[in-house]
Structure formats: C-alpha cells, structure tokens
Amino acid sequence: MKRIMTRSLVLWFVTFAFLAGTVYLGVMTVWHHSEWVQQPFNGHMASANGLGRAGKIYDRNDLVLAYSENDERYYCDGQSTREALLHVLGDESLNISTGIQSRYRTSLSGYNFILGAGIPDSLRPNNDLKLTVDADACRAAYEAMYGKKGACVVYNYQTGAVLCDISTPSYDPADPPEITEENESEYDGVYLDNVVSSTFTPGSTFKIITAAAAIENIPDIYDQTFTCYGSLDVEGNPITCEYAHGTQTFSEAFAHSCNCAFAEIALQVGADKMKETAEQLGFNNDSFSMSEIPIVTSHYDATGAGDNYLAWSGIGQYEDLANPMLMAMISSAVANSGTAAAPYIVEDDGNLINKLNITVNKSRDVEMLSADTASKVKELMKGSAESYAWRGVSLSGLDFCAKTGTAEVGEDKEPTAWFVGFIDDDAYPYAFAAVVVEGGYGIDAASPVVAAAISELVDK
Numbered sequence: 001m002k003r004i005m006t007r008s009l010v011l012w013f014v015t016f017a018f019l020a021g022t023v024y025l026g027v028m029t030v031w032h033h034s035e036w037v038q039q040p041f042n043g044h045m046a047s048a049n050g051l052g053r054a055g056k057i058y059d060r061n062d063l064v065l066a067y068s069e070n071d072e073r074y075y076c077d078g079q080s081t082r083e084a085l086l087h088v089l090g091d092e093s094l095n096i097s098t099g100i101q102s103r104y105r106t107s108l109s110g111y112n113f114i115l116g117a118g119i120p121d122s123l124r125p126n127n128d129l130k131l132t133v134d135a136d137a138c139r140a141a142y143e144a145m146y147g148k149k150g151a152c153v154v155y156n157y158q159t160g161a162v163l164c165d166i167s168t169p170s171y172d173p174a175d176p177p178e179i180t181e182e183n184e185s186e187y188d189g190v191y192l193d194n195v196v197s198s199t200f201t202p203g204s205t206f207k208i209i210t211a212a213a214a215i216e217n218i219p220d221i222y223d224q225t226f227t228c229y230g231s232l233d234v235e236g237n238p239i240t241c242e243y244a245h246g247t248q249t250f251s252e253a254f255a256h257s258c259n260c261a262f263a264e265i266a267l268q269v270g271a272d273k274m275k276e277t278a279e280q281l282g283f284n285n286d287s288f289s290m291s292e293i294p295i296v297t298s299h300y301d302a303t304g305a306g307d308n309y310l311a312w313s314g315i316g317q318y319e320d321l322a323n324p325m326l327m328a329m330i331s332s333a334v335a336n337s338g339t340a341a342a343p344y345i346v347e348d349d350g351n352l353i354n355k356l357n358i359t360v361n362k363s364r365d366v367e368m369l370s371a372d373t374a375s376k377v378k379e380l381m382k383g384s385a386e387s388y389a390w391r392g393v394s395l396s397g398l399d400f401c402a403k404t405g406t407a408e409v410g411e412d413k414e415p416t417a418w419f420v421g422f423i424d425d426d427a428y429p430y431a432f433a434a435v436v437v438e439g440g441y442g443i444d445a446a447s448p449v450v451a452a453a454i455s456e457l458v459d460k
Helices: 002-036 079-084 105-109 135-144 203-217 250-256 259-269 271-280 307-313 324-335 371-390 447-459
Strands: 064-069 072-075 129-131 150-156 162-168 225-228 231-234 237-240 246-249 346-348 400-407 416-423 430-436
Touching: 079 135, 135 150, 135 162, 135 447, 150 324, 150 447, 162 447, 203 250, 203 259, 203 271, 203 324, 203 371, 203 400, 203 416, 225 250, 225 259, 231 259, 231 307, 237 259, 237 307, 246 250, 250 259, 250 371, 259 271, 259 307, 271 307, 324 371, 324 400, 324 416, 324 430, 371 400, 416 447, 430 447
Parallel strands: none
Antiparallel strands: 064 072, 129 346, 150 162, 150 430, 225 246, 231 237, 400 416, 416 430
16 A cells, blocks of 8 residues: 555656646746747757848838848948947847847847748748937947047937947957957957946036935025135045136036035035935936846945045046946936936837837836926036037037036046037937047047037938
8 A cells, every 4th residue: 555655656746747847848948939049059040140041120211231141141331330330230149248139139030939930931020120220320429439448329318219329349240350369458348338238437427416416405505605726625535626616606516517516515415315316317226228138237325435435426436337328318317307218229120019100129218307306407417518519519509418527547547538418409309428438538538429420310
C-alpha cells in the first residue's frame, strides 16, 4: 500500500512539474518571442544581422533613411546625415540598444507571432516605420557640434513629436569602424544616445529648477534683493560668481545667472523643498520614455549634505546630473502652462491604430508645475533670452525663452556648455536642449547647435 502511495505521489509530482514547465515555457515564449527571433542562429533573420529583409524607415518628410535590398541593409545618401542619425536608427549590430533598428527590429523584419518570420513576401505585413525626426535638422545640428561630444534634442512641446535627436561621437553606419585599443578613446561612448541615455552636470540651467522652488516656497521672493560681490562665503568656503553683480532683484539675478544670489536662494528654500521641486520636475524618476526607449534618470539630492553643498547644488553643481531630454521636457512644461508633453519618435509603426491617427507610441503627458509657477518661470527665461539676443543669439528671428549653462566638471577640463529653452510661438512650438562637453560657455558652444536645427525646421 505504501509503495502505491509513493508511486502516486511521484506521478503527481512529475505531472505537476510537467504542467508547470509547459505553462512557464508558454509564458516565456509569449513574453520573449520578439527577442528570441532576433538571435543570429535564426536562419530567417541572419542576413544583415536580421535586417536583410527589414522594412524602410522614413523621416517626417518621407525621406528614406534606411532600406533593404538583396538581403543587405542600406542607408540614405550623405555621410553627415547618416552620422547624425546613427543613434536614432542604430546600425546592423545591437550595440546601440536605443536605436530604432534595435528596439523595433521585429516590427521592421515583418515577424508575426502567429505566422513567424519566414513567410512569403506576399503575405508579409507592412513593416515600414515612419519617424518624427527631420533628417535635415539632425544633420545641421550634428555639423554644428564640430566634433565635440554632446547632444541636441528639439521636440514639439504641444504634441511631443521629437524633431531632432543627435548624439556625438558618431560614425557612419554604412561603413562602421573597427574599434580597437588604439582608437577606442576616439569612440568613447559612441554606442550611447546622449539625448536619452546620458546625464551631465547641468550648471546654471538648473537655476530653472531653483527658481521654481523659490517661487513655490518663498512668499516674498520678488520683494527680496540680493547683493553679489563676486563671492559668497558659506561654511568657510566661497561660492564664486564670474561678475560682481551688485544689488539685484530675483528676476535680475536670474537674467544675470548670478551664482551668489541663487546659492542664497537654495539655502532659503532648504534641501527638502529643493529635492521636492526637482522631483516634481522629473529628477530621480526612472519612468520616463521616448516611444519604447527609456530615458535615463536625472539626479538631485542635497539632503544632509551641508549648506555649502546645498548652495552649490542650487546652481547646478555638487552632484547634480541632468539628462538633455528631461531638460527639454522641463522647458516644455514652462511653455505649456506646467504640462510637459511626453516625447515620442515613432510616428507610424504599421499598427492599424496609427492609421486612425491615434498615436500608440506616446506616454502620458506630465504635470510638472502649476500654471502660475510656469508663467513666472517663463518670464524669467524670457528675460534671459533678451540678454542672449543682445549678445547675438538668434533662433531664426523667433521669440524664445532660454537659459544657458556653463558647468564646471573639474580635472582641468573645459566646462560643459548647455542651452535649454523653447520658441515662444504657437506656429513653431519647439522645446530644446543642447549640451556640448568641454564646450566652454553655453552661449558660444551650445546655442549655435540649437540655432542650426531650428533654422532647418523653420525653413521647411
């Protein structure tokens, strides 16, 4: 009797294990089928690393950016354009994981979970993709980087459509380099799209966040004045400013980008409220994405750091790290009465819902500021932009609101240059962020990159 019971238990155990394994395999197949089908040992996907029969990729003006013929993958004419779009498209490898040819590889290949990958062309679904980017704007911004490392993004702050996304360094996907120990420094970070996958010390562009914190937490901020002598002692260590600005109002301090004034403001706001406002504006948040592409987390936290570090954090130094796409989203929120448009880069992925003009590649818009705070920050950025225009910055003659940044990074390196803001014109609702590593001053190095992209977009 005991033997029969033992055998029964073993049989039940084996049966349960078999059923559990079958269910697990089924779930994993459904969950990971799009990844497994791309593996190089799959004969149907092997040519051109899985892109030999892939669909075309178009820009917003229907320019073909990539296409396949005779089991080979080809790219558009013009080396600068190809290099500018490398990080948006990716190449035949999977090294640029955020590229469209990596993220949407199964869609491009025409793979179907039911019918598979090796179906006849006559039965293959439409596997073309249309993107929101403008190839000419990307090329112009890329050329304006002059070989410096960095990024530039321009997107529609009303719809969320990304119009320009460039990252450097880059290479020609039609002729990828062989990266060796001898030349790896030249290609350091080449597989990262700095627009979505990198963070940089924000410098004075972070004063947008500090200004918002002041507006929301210091009731008399507009009644205060701040006196700048070029240096401010905090806990025995100086906060330095390039100029001695004298006595100034809050608005004037923002326009002057006065470090001493904004160090005082950060101390008044306090570490907890500074962090609260930064998080309200998207810092320390890992949930943002551009279509299916994740946006790296920006960082701010000066709690428990001491007054000197808190003061430096309020002017975009200390351990502050900002992502270019997030900075463009913050500019979008300022332009859009407090709501940041969620960015997307895939306009049409062949989905029937897209044919009905319902975008399925877009996340929800993000409430970042109250309408009142956004309006006041906008006025501050407008005041800054007027001083930039006086110094020769022009964005195709359009009204704009902006903030530059010159972020010190130490190690005897040139500062990281920033330019963030938006066009204040309903006909051209563009928010932007550009960063140039070791570029020097934002007004000199980063603003021309944005200007080049905007010029191409406005001239269309």
